[in-house]
Amino acid sequence: MERRAFLATAAIGGVAATAGCLERLPGVGFDASLETTDPELRPQDPPDVTVDGEEVTVRGTIRYGSSSCGGVELAHADYEDSQARLDVLVVAADDSGWTSACTDDLVAEGYRVEATVSERLRRVAATEHHVYGETSSTTVDGLN
Numbered sequence: 689m690e691r692r693a694f695l696a697t698a699a700i701g702g703v704a705a706t707a708g709c710l711e712r713l714p715g716v717g718f719d720a721s722l723e724t725t726d727p728e729l730r731p732q733d734p735p736d737v738t739v740d741g742e743e744v745t746v747r748g749t750i751r752y753g754s755s756s757c758g759g760v761e762l763a764h765a766d767y768e769d770s771q772a773r774l775d776v777l778v779v780a781a782d783d784s785g786w787t788s789a790c791t792d793d794l795v796a797e798g799y800r801v802e803a804t805v806s807e808r809l810r811r812v813a814a815t816e817h818h819v820y821g822e823t824s825s826t827t828v829d830g831l832n
Contacts, residue, residue: 717806720765722778727798734824735778735814739831744774746801746814746826752780753819757790759783760799763817772810772832776801779817794819808832 727749729736735748752758764777778799784790801814809832815825 718767718774718803720762720776720801720803722760722762723800723802724760725798725800727796729798731796731818732824734826735776735816737812737814737826737828739809739812739828742804742806742809744801744803744805744809744812746776746778746803746812747799748778748814748816748824749796749798750778750780750816751794751796751818751822753782753794754784754790755793755795757782757784758795758819760797762801765801765803767805767807769807772808774803774805774809774812776803776812776814777817778815780819 725747728747729749731749731751733749735746738745750760752760759781761779761781762776763779764775766775767773768775778801810829811831812828813825814827815823817823
């Protein structure tokens with residue numbers, strides 16, 4: 689019984705220690721970050737993906753609800769080694785929590801995700817999830 693309790697505690701501790709981490713562990717060769725910008729693309733345009741050596745840049749514009757309680761977040765960024773693929777997901781986030789004092793407006797905010805992939809890269813897939821469930825994607829194939 690003590691072994692099960694220990695394993696459960698270790699598993700919970702491992703999840704808690706890595707919660708919120710969108711970057712890979714050191715030494716794996718992957719790093720990503722998001723910066724919000726002035727919109728350069730229309731919200732209905734798919735994300736723009738550019739690859740320059742190890743540097744990958746994804747730009748786009750996300751539409752979200754409530755300028756006081758919403759935002760743009762990098763929900764997922766992962767390098768899939770077996771397929772040499774970088775997946776990026778940028779979403780309209782709801783930061784309202786339990787408050788009801790949010791403004792009733794729609795906002796379009798630009799973003800730029802910069803990723804460094806030191807491993808082989810064959811494909812980049814970038815997806816946006818906007819407010820009201822709208823999505824758009826761009827896939828760049830044939831790299832390396």
